[in-house]
Amino acid sequence: MEPVEINAGVYYLRQLRADDLLDDRPALIEAFADADHQRFVLNYRLRNTGEADRYIARRAAEWARGERCSWAVAEPVTGRLLGEVGLKDLDRASGTAEATIWVHPAERRRGVAVTAVNAAVRFGTDALGLREVAYLYHEGNDASAAVARRCGFRFVDTLVSPDGRKLLRCLRSTR
Template sequence: MEPIEINAGHHYLRALRADDRLDDRPALVSAFADEEMRRWVYHYSVPDLEAAGRYVALRTREWADDERCSWAVAEPTTGELLGEVGLKNLDLDAGTAEVACWTHPPARCRGIMTEAVGAAVRFGFGALDLKEVRYTHAEPNTASARLAEKCGFTLRGGLPGETEVDGEPATLMVWTLRL
């Protein structure tokens, strides 16, 4: 499918970009250099503009292959990248997906991701006819737990040793939201 832009209220959701009109690559490099970001989003490395370009291309390909809907959470007047939200592990036949998100360090603690996750989930239930959306995070990630609660997810339990924090096994907390 083609990327869809969404008015999320105070922000808008758009495809990640790396072109002559809007280039998210510098903001991606900056975000992924943050220590806290690397702690929770350890499975991606975006150390330079070339890697950031590959990251943008990956998200574009995932949209096209119906694997993941991924949006840049953007400031509406400048287009500045404030974070990313997506529906990953997208299974349109089963009607399921999982929320994935991160917030750029200067944009944290402003409610941006609560608004963005809400908009992405509404898109999933409305446009994609999803029946269930999961949200998972490492147990020590209290910001993610607060986000799940604010967005109406229900905690289903934990899976010990299913993720890692600082290189050590940790419990993966599983939340769900059903239509």
């Protein structure tokens, strides 16, 4: 699957980049160093440009394999990275995926997450034919709970993460 860019109104969604024109690596490293980010995003640690390069390459490879759509949420004039939104665990046959979002600490509480998640879900519905999108967040992550509510997800059950913490699972039917 080829990556696509999305006009999300006040933001645009594009592939993560590290090239001569745009380099997301410094913003990635800053975001992943944030204590709240580390508390809720457990799968990755980006401490240097090498790790950021691998992260960007991984996201591109996931697109190519059709496993995950991942976008940098960017400021439309400068292209500055504000966060990342995605649809992971894509199962086009069953029409399901899980929405993911993180926002750079300097950009939180500005509506970035709600705008980006809604745009990603619209893409999943219109371009990929998804019927249902899940959204999981750790218990106590009030910001993610607010995003879920504002994006129209409904609580369905509680799961336990690999580290033993409670995850709240929400769903949004898209059809």
